[in-house]
Amino acid sequence: MAGVRVLTGTRKGAFILSSDEHRKEWTVAGPLFPGWEIYHIKGSPLNPNRLYASQSSGWFGQHMQRSDDGGNTWAPVGNEFIYDGLTGTHQWYDGTPHPWEFKRVWHLEPSYTDPEEVYAGAEDAALFRSTDGGSSWSELSGLRNSDSGPSWQPGAGGMCLHTIILDPITQGQIFVAISAAGVFRSRDNGVSWKPSNKGLVSAYIPDPTAEVGHCVHKIAMHRSRPEVLYMQKHWDVLRSDDSGDNWYEISGNLPTDFGFAIDVHAHEPETVYVLPIKSDSEHFVDGSLRVFRSKTGGNEWEPLSKGLPQTNCYVNVLRDAMAVDSLDSCGIYFGTSGGQVYASRDSGDSWEAIVRDLPPVLSVEVQTLP
Amino acid sequence: MIRVKLPDHLCTLAGADHEIELHIQGKPTQQNVLNALETRFPSLKGALRDPLTKKRRPFVRFFACGEDLSHQPPDLALPLAVANGEEPFLVIAAIAGG
Numbered sequence: 232m233a234g235v236r237v238l239t240g241t242r243k244g245a246f247i248l249s250s251d252e253h254r255k256e257w258t259v260a261g262p263l264f265p266g267w268e269i270y271h272i273k274g275s276p277l278n279p280n281r282l283y284a285s286q287s288s289g290w291f292g293q294h295m296q297r298s299d300d301g302g303n304t305w306a307p308v309g310n311e312f313i314y315d316g317l318t319g320t321h322q323w324y325d326g327t328p329h330p331w332e333f334k335r336v337w338h339l340e341p342s343y344t345d346p347e348e349v350y351a352g353a354e355d356a357a358l359f360r361s362t363d364g365g366s367s368w369s370e371l372s373g374l375r376n377s378d379s380g381p382s383w384q385p386g387a388g389g390m391c392l393h394t395i396i397l398d399p400i401t402q403g404q405i406f407v408a409i410s411a412a413g414v415f416r417s418r419d420n421g422v423s424w425k426p427s428n429k430g431l432v433s434a435y436i437p438d439p440t441a442e443v444g445h446c447v448h449k450i451a452m453h454r455s456r457p458e459v460l461y462m463q464k465h466w467d468v469l470r471s472d473d474s475g476d477n478w479y480e481i482s483g484n485l486p487t488d489f490g491f492a493i494d495v496h497a498h499e500p501e502t503v504y505v506l507p508i509k510s511d512s513e514h515f516v517d518g519s520l521r522v523f524r525s526k527t528g529g530n531e532w533e534p535l536s537k538g539l540p541q542t543n544c545y546v547n548v549l550r551d552a553m554a555v556d557s558l559d560s561c562g563i564y565f566g567t568s569g570g571q572v573y574a575s576r577d578s579g580d581s582w583e584a585i586v587r588d589l590p591p592v593l594s595v596e597v598q599t600l601p
Numbered sequence: 602m603i604r605v606k607l608p609d610h611l612c613t614l615a616g617a618d619h620e621i622e623l624h625i626q627g628k629p630t631q632q633n634v635l636n637a638l639e640t641r642f643p644s645l646k647g648a649l650r651d652p653l654t655k656k657r658r659p660f661v662r663f664f665a666c667g668e669d670l671s672h673q674p675p676d677l678a679l680p681l682a683v684a685n686g687e688e689p690f691l692v693i694a695a696i697a698g699g
Contacts, residue, residue, distance in 0.1 A: 289660060
């Protein structure tokens with residue numbers, strides 16, 4: 232029987248929410264790794280029982296866990312993330328050079344082609360790859376050592392590589408996004424990289440149209456049309472129709488174009504979801520929680536609020552905390568800083584909390600099971 | 602035999618009891634205790650000290666016999682009471698965060 236697993240990373244452990252294809256009754260397993268920050272959990276698209284979890288703590292550093300039975304049991308795998316070669320420096324908040332220091336893994340991206348291959352996006356910004364199921368990691372240092380690397384600067388949340396998109400059609404094409412450097416694209420499987428930020432305008436940097444320095448919060452792609460990318464930036468929602476060569480704004484009638492998360496409907500490549508918040512300091516909108524959906528690939532947005540709290544609600548949704556399933560009626564899921572995970576079984580028309588009162592949610596990933 | 606006490610987080614990470622007994626190769630030093638601990642529980646590599654530099658993590662502390670040994674040289678001999686198993690070597694998660 233088909234089903235759904237919602238892999239939820241929180242500030243104090245991980246939870247796996249499971250349901251059948253009706254998505255009405257949910258079981259909650261967890262906390263897994265109680266007390267640890269779980270920045271991200273993600274399953275292999277080739278083997279849904281192969282899961283990876285990024286486990287970290289300010290006390291005890293970065294660890295990596297792997298499950299081969301859908302999250303029932305876990306075993307630690309490799310946690311040595313060593314920057315390749317001379318470490319070098321990037322810009323610190325005050326503009327001075329600062330040595331690259333590994334802090335944690337924000338995002339894991341298992342490969343479409345090899346269940347043993349998985350990518351990890353790190354803070355301080357770097358991309359690592361494992362080809363042995365997470366047992367060992369090597370940096371793809373062409374990214375960090377590209378021309379602009381020494382000029383990258385951290386955003387308020389740290390200098391994190393938070394988004395990794397593997398192009399499912401064009402062999403060797405990878406997109407990553409870094410706060411606050413921007414989008415970078417490789418066309419040779421991660422060996423060399425170029426900035427991919429043309430069209431981004433950021434008033435908070437000295438040159439608003441600079442090649443790098445933009446605080447990109449998240450990018451998303453539909454698998455059937457990988458040349459189209461959607462972006463939620465630190466102000467502005469944008470899209471690219473040419474694999475990141477050029478970007479243009481699609482904020483349109485959004486009440487505010489600040490936010491963190493963005494995702495695409497599983498079956499409709501022009502249907503996009505964002506969760507706008509008022510600003511970089513006020514992470515809410517007037518006490519109501521609303522998802523905005525565009526069915527036109529941007530610009531025309533409609534609020535979705537049925538089933539979501541509309542008064543006295545001041546939660547936020549972080550960049551990796553929204554995901555979709557691929558059942559016939561597409562399910563949309565997001566987790567909040569208040570510990571709720573909301574789900575919609577009908578592409579966003581209506582919502583319900585499938586779990587409440589978890590620790591603050593850092594990430595949500597969804598597996599659609601055969 | 603040296604007794605080592607671990608905090609909750611590291612017990613769950615290593616799948617270890619709160620108190621474990623280690624047989625140390627060579628001199629009973631902080632460094633040799635940590636080496637033996639990581640050999641027996643490989644998942645603790647990187648949890649107590651940086652995997653590359655072997656420097657103690659800033660929020661990890663080592664106590665024994667009512668003393669903070671965290672800042673002692675890692676190759677200094679541990680107190681006799683720790684070395685002969687009378688007193689445990691305590692791994693402590695520093696109080697931080699209010």
